[in-house]
Amino acid sequence: MRGLETVIFDVSGVLLDDLYAVWKADSEAYEACSIGKIGSIEEFRMKFKLPIHEYHRSMGVPKEIMPKLEVEYRRAYQKYSRTLRIFPEVKDVLQKLRANKINLAIASNIPSDFLREHLQRFRIDKFFQVVTGQDDCREQKPSPEPILVTLQKLKAEPNVSAYIGDMEEDIIAGKRAGVITVAICRESGYHPLWKLRRQRPNFVISNLLDLMLIVNG
Secondary structure, three states, X not given: OXXXXXXXXXXXXXXXXXXXXXXXXXXXXXXXXXXXXXXXXXXXXXXXXXXXXXXXXXXXXXXXXXXXXXXXXXXXXXXXXXXXXXXXXXHHHHHHHHHOOOEEEEEOOOOHHHHHHHXXXXXXXXXXXXXXXXXXXXXXXXXXXXXXXXXXXXXXXXXXXXXXXXXXXXXXXXXXXXXXXXXXOOOOOOOOHHHHHOOOOOEEEOOHHHHHHHHOO
């Protein structure tokens, strides 16, 4: 039986510790647009979902306000981007996966310009053969399109590929794409364990180092 050949990562909450920045930027954007308050970071984790326009709609944002909200979010996000970090084990895991001849890629809902900027800033762009961001697809997760586009670019087969995500929409997208699904649950991830488990991922991990057990399994 063939082992795992390809690993595709989500970025926010998986490689990049950005929950605080996204929460603050969204909070300021809502206030700038006189929409109201998002609430605490824990309330944000409970309510946040993908695609982002569905989250805003669930929060009562009128459709005509969304373009202004996006502008305000980007402005605020740039301010808080200085707080961004990659998780401590990220580089070590990427190096080990490459040493095991695993194809590495990214499929994220982050705007493509921000995404590439983050990867270059933390010097991890060199590890990935394909990077698929928000602007590279017509549909966003939980649609499988970002993962399917990435698989197509890699010429990779779904049954020997895994998708790593920290939100239930990541797991839904992975299942729809026919790949192995790996949920990572962190304290600073976007969704709590109970949300991830209800989507029945193939694996649940708490640290990316646990991926090596799956790869070598």
